Amino acid sequence: MKNFIFQNPTKLIFGKGMIASLANEIPADKRIMITFGGGSVKANGVYTQVTEALKNHNTIEFWGIEPNPSIETLRKAVELGKMEKVDYLLAVGGGSVIDGTKLIAAGLLYDGDAWDLVLNSKLIAGAVPFATVLTLPATGSEMNSGAVISCKTTKEKYAFGYAFPVFSILDPEVTFSLPPRQVACGIADTFVHVVEQYMTVVGQSRLMDRWAEGILQTLVEIAPKIKENQTNYDLMADFMLSATMALNGFIAQGVSQDWATHMIGHELTALHGLTHGASLAIVYPGTLRVLKEKKGDKILQFGERVWGITEGSREQRIDSAIERTENFFRSLGLSTRLHEENIDNATIDEIERRFNERRMAYGENADVTGAVAKKILKSCLLSQPTGE
Template sequence: MNNFIFQNPTRLIFGKGMIAELSRAIPTDKRIMITFGGGSVKKNGVYEQVIQALKGHNYVEFWGIEPNPAIETLRKAIILGKEKKVDFLLAVGGGSVLDGTKLISAGLKYDGDAWELVRKGAYSDTVPMGAVLTLPATGSEMNKGAVISRHETQEKYAFYGNYPVFSILDPETTFTLPPYQVACGLSDTFVHVMEQYLTTPGQSRLIDRWAEGILSTLIEIAPRIRENQHNYDLMADFMLSATMGLNGFIAMGVTQDWATHMIGHELTALHGLTHGATLAIVFNGTLRTLRKQKYGKILQYGERVWGITQGSDDERIDLTIEKTEEFFRSLGLSTHLSEENIGEETIQEIERRFNERGVAFGEAQNVTGSVAREILHNCK
């Protein structure tokens, strides 16, 4: 196991009716800006619960943070926040609202354009924020990462601010989510775990088992959720899996990949495809392209998660990749670029972008532009 330093300061407030805890979680002397997405929280009762809990607090609302939050929108929120002298932020929504609010929290303390912070990659001088999560997927409720887009240039980059002070997760808020969003959230969570798990064998027995537990849980609950999205216990397991999948716990002391995510971000930037949907396509190509590099870990994953123990090593790996692709298809998601009408022009553009930036992703830092092209060809 590699050396590491771990700290996660987010207070997790979990369960039915826990949005009411907002009244105690935010001091009444704070000037709050509540950030929202497109308005679904007014249909599922979350907005009413939030406003009820914040009676006696001073707040202003900002609406319209879109999926794949755009700098063009977030600049408006930063202007409003500075005008109102906001000193606490509350993000109410899915991972995109939380991601966007992390950049807002940095932008409120920064004199220049917030896109400069995105290109810098990180900024730690931030206004504190809390969150009420309504869509499990990104783990943004318990990490300091965000992904921000710029529509005018079709760019999308990771940004790191600070952890939420607290996050409230009520599984009942997920009951009315569109099934496609739930499917993409399950895919996102699954690949988050895989990016940290499916790398180098023999690093940590404990972390491997922890990651395998999340993967096995997702595989077990996914078909049941598709049958009954109003089952509280199923959605509670989904929410907690998404949080535990990217809050730093299963990253302790182990190598990480993230090539699938970086390629997926480009597909979203160029085509607007939902993030979890891009991962369901790209991850299979990553496994096929890097199977020799990930040989031992794929065998372990296949045996422990899918119960694949028969046949030669190559046959077991083939079946493991097949089972993984079947899982994404069982969610109702595409697993090939051609299904989304994405072809060679996009593949070449992603290769060009990787080469232009001089990047190399993956646990071996070998996923360059040419390897990204090969991955994409393996999921055409």
């Protein structure tokens, strides 16, 4: 196991009716800006719960943070927050609203353009405190310091990170009315978050491996059940907490990480607007196909412990584990091939160009360059998985 320093300061408040605790969690003397996405929080009752809890606080609202939050929208929020002298933020929504709010928090204390902070985190001088009410499990942004911000003008998407939420409220009941596709993308996003930290090399940490495998096993078990009954509290509680635990640093302690699939997926989102989880469902099986020799030992472990694959030659077991993974994503109703999303070779060439131009290299061995990213995407282009 590698050396590490671990700290996660976010307070997690979990369960039915816990949105009401906002009244006591945020100091009464704060000028709060509540950030939202679209209008779904009004339809599902979350807006009413939040505003009732904060009825004795000094609040303003900012609406319209879109999926894959854009700097164009967030600039408006920063401007409003400065004008209103906001000193506390509350993000009410999914990962995109929370990600956007993280940039707003830093942007409120910066004199220049907030996009500068995305491009160069060294410019961040601080951030106003912020909290979250999570409505869509997927990104884990409710309990980490990271965010991903897009620029519509240049069709770019970059990750940045600085501050953790002070606290996050997770009530599984708010997920009951989510569109099934959003749930499917959230499950895929959670799954790939785990394997980005797990599918590297064997023998680094028994504990981290078992913890990661436990989340994967949980997702595989509950996914078909959620598809049948999305209003089962215990199922959605397991999903919600799995998404949080997948990317709050707990399973990353002392182990190598990959993140190549995410970086490639970000480019698909930036260029085509493809939902983040949907992009990962396409790219990740391709990553395994192209890197199966280097990742072979870990794929074998994954195949045995998550999919129960114990028979066949080494190559057969590796191929079976990759096939089972791709078919899992398809069972969620997601595409796993680029042609299904009308993405062709022109996009693959552009992603290779971007990787090369930025001198990007990802993976636990820093060997997923533009050329390797191209191979991964080529493997995702046409043919369907054989197990379909």
